[in-house]
Amino acid sequence: MSKVYIETYGCQMNVADSETVASILKKSGYEITEDMHAADIVLVNTCSVRENAETRVYGRLAVFRQLRKANPDVVVGVLGCMAERVKEELITKQGVNLVAGPDSYRTLPELLAKSSVSGNAIDIELSTEETYAGICPTRLESNGISGFVSITRGCNNFCTYCIVPYTRGRERSRDAKDIITEALDLQERGYKELTLLGQNVNSYAFKTEDGRQKTLDRRQETEDGTPNRRRETGDTRQETWDFPRLLEQVAKEVPSMRIRFTTSHPKDMSDETLRVIARNANICRHIHLPVQSGSNRILKLMNRKYDREWYLNRIRAIREILPDCGITTDVFCGFPSETDEDHQDSLALMKEVRFDFAFMYKYSERPGTYAADHLPDDIAEEVKGARLQEIIKLQGEIGLASNRSDIGKTFDVLAEGSSKKSKVQLYGRNPQNKVIVFPMEDKRPGDIVSVKVTDCTGATLKGLQVSGVGYQVPASRG
Ligand code: 5AD
Ligand code: SF4
Numbered sequence: 001m002s003k004v005y006i007e008t009y010g011c012q013m014n015v016a017d018s019e020t021v022a023s024i025l026k027k028s029g030y031e032i033t034e035d036m037h038a039a040d041i042v043l044v045n046t047c048s049v050r051e052n053a054e055t056r057v058y059g060r061l062a063v064f065r066q067l068r069k070a071n072p073d074v075v076v077g078v079l080g081c082m083a084e085r086v087k088e089e090l091i092t093k094q095g096v097n098l099v100a101g102p103d104s105y106r107t108l109p110e111l112l113a114k115s116s117v118s119g120n121a122i123d124i125e126l127s128t129e130e131t132y133a134g135i136c137p138t139r140l141e142s143n144g145i146s147g148f149v150s151i152t153r154g155c156n157n158f159c160t161y162c163i164v165p166y167t168r169g170r171e172r173s174r175d176a177k178d179i180i181t182e183a184l185d186l187q188e189r190g191y192k193e194l195t196l197l198g199q200n201v202n203s204y205a206f207k208t209e210d211g212r213q214k215t216l217d218r219r220q221e222t223e224d225g226t227p228n229r230r231r232e233t234g235d236t237r238q239e240t241w242d243f244p245r246l247l248e249q250v251a252k253e254v255p256s257m258r259i260r261f262t263t264s265h266p267k268d269m270s271d272e273t274l275r276v277i278a279r280n281a282n283i284c285r286h287i288h289l290p291v292q293s294g295s296n297r298i299l300k301l302m303n304r305k306y307d308r309e310w311y312l313n314r315i316r317a318i319r320e321i322l323p324d325c326g327i328t329t330d331v332f333c334g335f336p337s338e339t340d341e342d343h344q345d346s347l348a349l350m351k352e353v354r355f356d357f358a359f360m361y362k363y364s365e366r367p368g369t370y371a372a373d374h375l376p377d378d379i380a381e382e383v384k385g386a387r388l389q390e391i392i393k394l395q396g397e398i399g400l401a402s403n404r405s406d407i408g409k410t411f412d413v414l415a416e417g418s419s420k421k422s423k424v425q426l427y428g429r430n431p432q433n434k435v436i437v438f439p440m441e442d443k444r445p446g447d448i449v450s451v452k453v454t455d456c457t458g459a460t461l462k463g464l465q466v467s468g469v470g471y472q473v474p475a476s477r478g
Helices: 012-027 051-070 081-086 105-118 164-168 176-188 243-253 271-279 296-301 308-321 340-353 370-374 381-404
Strands: 003-008 031-033 041-046 075-080 098-100 121-123 146-150 193-197 205-207 240-242 258-262 286-288 326-333 357-362 410-418 425-429 435-439 448-456 461-465
Touching: 003 012, 012 031, 012 041, 012 075, 012 105, 012 146, 012 193, 041 051, 041 081, 051 075, 051 081, 075 081, 075 105, 081 164, 098 105, 105 121, 146 176, 176 193, 176 243, 193 243, 240 243, 243 258, 243 271, 271 308, 296 340, 308 340, 326 340, 326 381, 340 381, 357 381, 381 448, 410 435, 425 448, 435 448
Parallel strands: 003 031, 003 041, 041 075, 075 098, 098 121, 146 193, 193 258, 286 326, 326 357, 435 461
Antiparallel strands: 205 240, 410 425, 410 448, 425 435, 448 461
16 A cells, blocks of 8 residues: 655645545545655655745755665655645756645646656646535544534635735635535544634635525534444534534534634624634634734735734724633734834734734745735845744834743643653643643643642743633533
């Protein structure tokens, strides 16, 4: 039996996609291995969002070329966003045998067969329909505690800097019943947390095919081929599903799990979604709401479709409806024509919102985007670097203050593993998505533990177990 090794770069969506790939290949008789050197096939699932994400993959491809030198029968394949963006060049210049874009994974068994006959194979066709319906992902590299379920694929927003709409194609929402089946599958496997994934989860919109009432069908087989024996209830009643409805239904279907979701686009972040979180105790109090810039002029050039005032209004709604909600963001500096004043607007917005955490970047021009074609990448590298340092420094202070303000509070923490620094300590995350380290005592990964915060750094909270306070997920039924 051929063995496949899969390496994954980039966002959580890629992790979820690799699990879909593993499931497709297992069904076709391949075995998944975690040992690259034992593999007949090496697949790397890739990211194109910034240049350095691609540089990292090119470095790995050099390693895989060495692997093929030692054993020419090994097949090396590139999947995901770089497959879609770089195309044939991966074969002609990088010594890769197989190139498959994000919508081509069903054809992987044929592509592998073709590459073994003719040396290489490529399929980078994007689809307006492929949602990998009916494929239950094989959980890879997983801690068995926290899993992903993708709810949409692709993106229609065309932010001018972003390559994703070109590499992942048009936005499609997955069938609500597939999403619920995957959630139930995770629950049956003993998972304690799931994250609903999409480039813009808030725009989830699914219509049942015939437009009539349709009953959720739990007869889809689970990964190992055994029928899923869940009760066959839960008719959809309405024809259309939006995100708040999906979120609430998932929360109710898997009451023993904590629910997270990412990423939310500020333009579509509705009060209704916030109210769904508020009335379901097993939905985590955390919203990742990428702002990208605090300058209205830059937001317009970015085609983000909201302005600073709209964004701040959404933050106010979150704070009002969910007072204990963690708020995190993505922000980047050095977008074409960004002035110091624009940059100051970003800093001022960060000070005003006081994000608990932020992913912070420098603008990276992506060939093929609107910005690359129309807006010169005119901010000097030193200026980008200096602005990023200012952003990182400010967020460091705000993040530390946010962590300090948690000292004395008690959180329900889902333990995920033992701490890297000490075997007698566990680490986990609270609903706000902050990492907390605490003494293990009698608890194990997978347990929900009541932890009182006693200390912190900028990156982590430290705490002690306290008994009897924590709720057991859920308190949300009914
Ligand atoms: N340059 C820098 N950052 C980018 N992002 C997306 N495209 C680019 C780019 N061309 C960032 C955005 C997005 C996150 C996933 O990556 O902040 O939210
Ligand atoms: Fe890219 Fe904008 Fe779509 Fe996010 S919403 S994936 S930043 S185009």
